[in-house]
Amino acid sequence: MIEILTDRPDLAKVDVSGVKRAINIGLVAEEGIAPGDWVLIHVGFALSKIDEVEAKAAMEFLESIGKAYEDEIAALRDSEIV
Amino acid sequence: MRFVDEFRDADKARALSAKITSLCEPGRQYKFMEVCGGHTHTIYKHGLEDYLPENITLVHGPGCPVCVIPMGRIDDAIHIARQPGVLMTSFGDMMRVPGSGGNFFDSNAEGTNIRMVYSPLDSLKIARQNPDMHVVFMAIGFETTAPSTAMTMLRAAKDGIDNFSVFCNHITIIPAIKAILDSPDLRLDGFIGPGHVSTVIGCRPYEFIARDYGKPIVVSGFEPLDILQSIYMLMVQLKEGRSDVENQYSRVVPWHGNPTALRAIAETMELRPYFEWRGLGFISHSALRVRETFERFDAELRYEIPGVRVADPKACQCGEVLKGVLKPWECKVFGTACTPETPIGTCMVSPEGACAAYYNFGRFTRTRVREASLSTVDDLAASARRVPS
Numbered sequence: 001m002i003e004i005l006t007d008r009p010d011l012a013k014v015d016v017s018g019v020k021r022a023i024n025i026g027l028v029a030e031e032g033i034a035p036g037d038w039v040l041i042h043v044g045f046a047l048s049k050i051d052e053v054e055a056k057a058a059m060e061f062l063e064s065i066g067k068a069y070e071d072e073i074a075a076l077r078d079s080e081i082v
Numbered sequence: 083m084r085f086v087d088e089f090r091d092a093d094k095a096r097a098l099s100a101k102i103t104s105l106c107e108p109g110r111q112y113k114f115m116e117v118c119g120g121h122t123h124t125i126y127k128h129g130l131e132d133y134l135p136e137n138i139t140l141v142h143g144p145g146c147p148v149c150v151i152p153m154g155r156i157d158d159a160i161h162i163a164r165q166p167g168v169l170m171t172s173f174g175d176m177m178r179v180p181g182s183g184g185n186f187f188d189s190n191a192e193g194t195n196i197r198m199v200y201s202p203l204d205s206l207k208i209a210r211q212n213p214d215m216h217v218v219f220m221a222i223g224f225e226t227t228a229p230s231t232a233m234t235m236l237r238a239a240k241d242g243i244d245n246f247s248v249f250c251n252h253i254t255i256i257p258a259i260k261a262i263l264d265s266p267d268l269r270l271d272g273f274i275g276p277g278h279v280s281t282v283i284g285c286r287p288y289e290f291i292a293r294d295y296g297k298p299i300v301v302s303g304f305e306p307l308d309i310l311q312s313i314y315m316l317m318v319q320l321k322e323g324r325s326d327v328e329n330q331y332s333r334v335v336p337w338h339g340n341p342t343a344l345r346a347i348a349e350t351m352e353l354r355p356y357f358e359w360r361g362l363g364f365i366s367h368s369a370l371r372v373r374e375t376f377e378r379f380d381a382e383l384r385y386e387i388p389g390v391r392v393a394d395p396k397a398c399q400c401g402e403v404l405k406g407v408l409k410p411w412e413c414k415v416f417g418t419a420c421t422p423e424t425p426i427g428t429c430m431v432s433p434e435g436a437c438a439a440y441y442n443f444g445r446f447t448r449t450r451v452r453e454a455s456l457s458t459v460d461d462l463a464a465s466a467r468r469v470p471s
Contacts, residue, residue: 024201024203024230024233026233026342026346027229027233027340027342027343027346028340028342029342030341030342031342040278040281040334042226042227042230042278043173043200043201043202043223043227043230044200044201044202044203044204044230045201045229045230045233047226047229047278047281047282047340047343048281048334048335048336048340050333050334051332051333051334052333054332054333055333057332058089058308058311058330058332058333059089061311062089062091062094062097062098062307062311063094065094065097065098065101065314066091066093066094066097068097068101070093070097
């Protein structure tokens with residue numbers, strides 16, 4: 001989200017993969033929204049604010065699984081069963 | 083963090099694949115339904131079934147709103163569009179959905195004015211620009227889209243726009259899931275829960291699935307790793323003998339949903355006693371209509387609706403596909419008489435439809451052909467069983 005329009009506080013300018021356009025933020029206004037926030041957009045409305053802390057937690061989980069997998073591969077590579 | 087690329091990493095997908103495989107009990111078959119059409123799209127776009135062991139089957143559910151609209155409602159919409167002075171708007175997906183006498187494009191060729199819009203709010207702009215016309219927005223979609231229609235009606239009321247109304251076809255996901263759980267045709271082990279619907283309704287409405295039916299459900303995001311992680315979470319629940327509601331998509335879905343959106347729906351719409359779904363038949367309290375206090379925006383009161391029930395074409399088996407009983411390629415007309423260019427059934431129209439997803443991404447082989455590279459993952463899975471999950 002780039003900015004809330006000063007003359008229309010229910011609208012905000014957003015950048016969607018480089019395309020800048022106005023969307024309605026009435027459904028997330030109560031939660032509070034500010035420039036720099038990421039939002040899920042559906043048919044011209046911001047439906048939900050994306051929670052960066054939760055996103056990072058999900059990524060950490062996936063990375064931990066990836067780490068276990070890489071360790072397994074490394075262990076397999078190093079093993080010399082005779 | 084951009085929330086997309088990070089959730090498409092092939093190495094992490096392989097790691098999750100190995101974990102999922104390690105949780106499979108030998109000889110047991112697992113069947114999970116992805117309720118949402120957006121998930122079906124991701125699964126076939128990214129070939130996620132190739133990352134799953136043979137004994138896990140994904141069944142596509144009824145969560146594609148375009149797909150479950152019965153033919154009679156398309157005929158009703160065209161009937162409204164034919165009334166003098168009517169300009170109809172709807173989402174692009176709807177334009178090619180066949181009615182009994184053709185789709186919206188065919189209807190426009192015969193003189194109606196049905197326009198595609200990106201947002202219901204665009205309909206208000208069109209209404210302002212065409213004060214001598216009455217603009218009817220054909221509203222479709224689950225609880226994901228209903229708040230947008232609700233907010234548009236609230237805006238129309240606030241701005242005093244009186245040449246605008248809504249032909250309301252919004253549907254609700256919970257009764258459809260219950261209909262599937264009660265269906266004798268299908269035995270499921272769990273659900274990949276809809277992501278975007280849940281941003282509005284939250285996770286609590288799914289509790290009956292875990293409590294009354296003993297099935298696990300994991301609300302899932304739409305990137306490939308989201309879906310694989312959700313399957314992993316379902317497998318962990320089954321392994322531990324649990325059936326809970328879990329939220330994999332917590333970066334977007336708050337547990338309690340979006341209260342503002344729910345209030346907007348409640349203010350402008352109410353449940354219908356029943357509604358017909360393609361494939362699932364009539365389901366009680368499964369759709370929304372415009373509330374009496376907003377009746378000036380209700381196209382169904384403004385225009386006489388024929389409401390004639392139309393049977394699907396005989397060759398079309400969308401109903402069985404929507405119930406998860408048939409895979410798209412098992413339909414008699416899949417890819418021959420029915421293609422995205424000339425669809426017979428709705429499942430071939432919307433990008434969220436299971437048939438269109440299969441067809442567009444070329445995943446219609448009857449035998450699952452798995453990536454050669456994944457055999458390494460399978461070999462590793464046996465040893466991965468030793469690793470605590």
